[in-house]
Amino acid sequence: MNAQADLNTTVPVELIDEFLKRIPYVSEGITNVRLLDGAQRVMFDLRPGFENQRDLVASRISEIADKLCLNYRPGSSRVLVKREALPGSYRQDPHAELQQRGDIIAFGRGRYGFGPKLVRLIEFFEQRSREMAASFQADPYNFPALIGADVLDTCRYLKNFPASLNLVSHLREDHSVLQEFSQSVRWDGEQLAYDRNGASGVECLLSPSVCFHWYRWLRDVELKEPRAITALGKCFRYESSNLTGLERLWDFTMREIVFVGPAEYVLASRDRLVDLSARFLDELGMAYEISTATDPFFVDSYAVQAAYQQGFELKFELLAPLPYSGKKLAVGSINYHQDFFGRSFAIQAAGAPAHTGCLGFGYERLALAFLAQHGLDQKQWPAALDAAITASAAHDKA
Amino acid sequence: MTSSPNESIEQRIAGAVMRALKIADPGSSTPLRMGSTPGWDSMGHMMVVMELEKEFNTRFPPYLLPQLVDVEAIAKTLRKPA
Structure with a gap:
């Protein structure tokens, strides 16, 4: 069913992506969203079964536009480093070829398996990232994929990013619940069909980031000296x-390097991270830019939080152009909190609440951007990378 | 609550800050300042900014936000021609 929402406000050009990204969360029935008429009208389709929600969905879309634009203040992002030249003439979307060659497999929405070609490419990224971490004397740590709901609550993540949360549940410790589940559970083609009354409450979530664990680790600690650590982890964002x-x-x-200490230490580390990240992307022979950015805060507080983040330049994104789409993909970010x-978390440094900052590389995105710019022919890649990957492959087969 | 027309710009700023942070007048010996005034942290800052915008019927661009850290600095920013 085709429907439309007329907006009370014109969405500024720089907010259009942010606006469109939020519309899928309006209703489970919404699909095929288009913005028309100078960003004042949204056309959308409703799946069967959701037709009677047409007016409600339209009013919610309009409300999202109002909230995003309320208190919004224009301000351009600042580019810190930029390298525009693409490494070659490759302009294809590599997904299809990667799939055809068996280098990736799509298991489902947002879930991919990687074969040796991409694994070895990511191992190279990992090697360089660890070297970067070592230059800060960052100790290696390992954290669980699960994170306590209490930790995310303390980080205000639950309130600021509710749409991306992945709640973890299990069946309640009750024999009759387990028996009922065992007998009735089935895959209905889209999701697991079972009696949800048998599910537990939420004690943990799948962690959306790596560094939160470290702040929790340091709770109530008074640091004698600044600390840098590094950790690799799986992150989950719906x-x-x-x-x-x-x-x-x-x-x-995500590979993160995390800094905790006085403001001067964290800011100096951030400056070095910008230089080292640029050097790393230069070595990869990629076009990129590092520029100020904002997080996709929940719509109710987006304008205010984004303005603060932008004004104080708290977030830098490492953006790599995707030649096949003309869009820029964030392959990493450098954050100052x-x-x-x-x-x-009551962490003290130099007699005051500690300041923190971190760098995170998203390896799958970095691999995609690299392949989208260089192509899949390894011989066309930077020589050092080709040599390292060839050696790694030979070692695996030795 | 709004300011009276006889108030100085500094008094109006102080009033807006206290309203935003829901605090009582700390007295002249304790200047209102981001980082030291209770509640004027990163979250409180935007409450202060929005209350100032309402009080002075203006809109601060993001690049000015880090400068609005105490009454004196805010007054200086507000007095600058747009």
Whole structure:
């Protein structure tokens, strides 16, 4: 069923992507969203069974536009480093070829398996990232994929990013529940069909980030000196119908380098991270830019939180152009949180709440951007990378 | 609550900050300042900014937000020609 929402406000050009990304969360029935008439009208389709929600969905879409634009203040992002030249003439979307060659397999929305070609490419990224971490004397840590709901609550993540949460549940410790589940559970073609009354409450979530664990680790600690650590982890962010190929995965692999200490230490580390990240992307022979950015905060507080983040330049994104679409993909980010986590977790440094910052590389996205720019022929890749990957392959087969 | 027309710009700013942070007047010996005034942290800052915008019927661009850290700095920013 075709429907439309007339907006009370014109969505500014720079907010259009942000606006469109939020519409899938309006209703489970919404599909095929288009923005028309100078960003003042949204056309959409409703799946069968949702037809009677037409007016409700239209009013919610309009409400989202109002909330995004309320308190919005225009301000352009600042580019810190930029390298525009693409490495070659490859312009294809590599997904189909990767799938055809057996280098990736799509298991479902936002869920991919990787074969040796991509695994070895990511191992190269990992090697360089660890070297970067070592230059900060960052100790290696390992954290679980699960994170306590209490930790995310303290981080205000539950309130700021509700749409992306992945709640973890299990069956209640009750023999009759287990018996009933065992007898009736089935896959209905889209989801697991079972009696949800048998499910437990939510104690944990799948972790959306790596560094939160470290702030919780340091709770009530008074640091004698600044600390840098590094950790690799799986991160989970639900993105509804925005989950598209390797550009936006439901779960992805992130290498983080995390800094905790006085403001000067964290800011100096951030400056070095910008330089080192640029050097790393230069070595990969990629076109990229590092520029100020904002997080996709929940719509109710987006304008205000984004303005703060932008004004104080708290987030830098590492953006790589995808030649096949003309879009830029964030392959990493460098974040400065001021003393937010220091206050939230009572971490002290130099007699005051500690400041924190982190770098995160999203490896799957970095691999996609690399392949989209260089192509799949390894001989066309930078020589050092080709040599490292060839050696790694030979070692695996030795 | 709004300011009276006889108030100085500094008094109006202080009033807006206190309203935003829901605090009582700390007295002249304790200047209102981001980072030291209770509640004026990263979250409180935007409450302060929005209350100031309402009080002075203006809109601060993002790049000015880090400058609005105390009454003196805010007054200086507001007095600058747009």
